[in-house]
Amino acid sequence: MSARMAKDPDPVVPFDPSVFEGPAFRKKREVPDGLWMRCPGCEGMLYRKVVAENLEVCPTCNYHFRVPARQRIVQLTDTDSFEEFFTDILPDDPLNFTWRERKYGEYIKEYQAKTGTDEGVLTGVAYIKGRRAALGVMNGEFIMGSMGSVIGEKLTLLIEKATAEKLPLIIVCTSGGARMHEGALSLMQMAKTSAALGRFDEAGGLYIAVLADPTTGGTTASFGMLGDVIIAEPGALIGFAGARVIANTIRTELPDGFQKAEFLLEHGFIDRIVHRKELRSELARLIDYCES
Numbered sequence: 554m555s556a557r558m559a560k561d562p563d564p565v566v567p568f569d570p571s572v573f574e575g576p577a578f579r580k581k582r583e584v585p586d587g588l589w590m591r592c593p594g595c596e597g598m599l600y601r602k603v604v605a606e607n608l609e610v611c612p613t614c615n616y617h618f619r620v621p622a623r624q625r626i627v628q629l630t631d632t633d634s635f636e637e638f639f640t641d642i643l644p645d646d647p648l649n650f651t652w653r654e655r656k657y658g659e660y661i662k663e664y665q666a667k668t669g670t671d672e673g674v675l676t677g678v679a680y681i682k683g684r685r686a687a688l689g690v691m692n693g694e695f696i697m698g699s700m701g702s703v704i705g706e707k708l709t710l711l712i713e714k715a716t717a718e719k720l721p722l723i724i725v726c727t728s729g730g731a732r733m734h735e736g737a738l739s740l741m742q743m744a745k746t747s748a749a750l751g752r753f754d755e756a757g758g759l760y761i762a763v764l765a766d767p768t769t770g771g772t773t774a775s776f777g778m779l780g781d782v783i784i785a786e787p788g789a790l791i792g793f794a795g796a797r798v799i800a801n802t803i804r805t806e807l808p809d810g811f812q813k814a815e816f817l818l819e820h821g822f823i824d825r826i827v828h829r830k831e832l833r834s835e836l837a838r839l840i841d842y843c844e845s
């Protein structure tokens with residue numbers, strides 16, 4: 554060792570986290586997990602149980618929290634009436650796609666374990682206040698509700714079933730857009746579902762699209778916007794591309810909240826905004842009105 558290094562007044566000591574007691578290593582004193590939640594609408598602290606009993610809506614400001622597919626089915630349908638179909642359509646990794654150094658197949662397994670569902674949509678037939686209907690509910694928790702081949706195929710089969718059995722069709726959308734992990738295959742689902750809806754329409758079927766937060770990208774650009782009646786939940790983000798992408802492309806300032814349900818209703822893109830508490834009754838009313 555040279556004399557110069559030995560005299561170093563501030564030598565570099567290897568970092569040992571076991572002896573460090575700074576703030577970053579102290580356990581955070583947080584609210585017990587799962588008991589309380591903060592509302593993004595009113596910033597209030599909410600008792601999670603109260604929100605759950607209120608259909609996942611803030612009792613103070615009516616902020617609509619996102620709802621996983623199975624819970625949504627319970628909210629919308631008559632008790633135990635949902636009969637699930639097309640459960641044998643399962644995801645694959647046709648492009649052998651790797652993202653962020655992980656295989657797409659690994660993501661699928663991770664989300665299957667996390668959400669308890671095989672893919673991003675549940676499809677079946679259920680009763681809504683006694684009215685039989687074909688029902689598809691997207692699961693925003695599954696890879697951000699992105700639409701890949703399974704969602705496209707299951708929804709197409711559901712639309713064809715509704716056509717053959719002359720059932721009203723309801724699809725609850727919540728989606729981050731097309732699933733990039735499947736490349737062009739995910740984009741093809743837009744054409745496939747739209748063509749099936751075209752045949753359903755020619756056969757005289759009633760299709761109600763329910764747009765929940767968020768509905769974007771390829772989902773908006775296909776079955777999301779093809780409803781005979783398009784309902785949105787209050788405050789839902791609905792759009793095709795993200796606001797920043799649009800602003801950068803057309804180089805102009807965009808109006809406030811231009812991708813919110815309320816703005817879209819005002820400008821004629823959707824037909825109505827329905828509070829979650831009213832959604833089940835509204836669907837039943839629409840089915841009666843269109844079938845009478």
Ligand SMILES: [Zn+2]
Nearest residue numbers: 592595611614
């Ligand atoms: Zn609130």
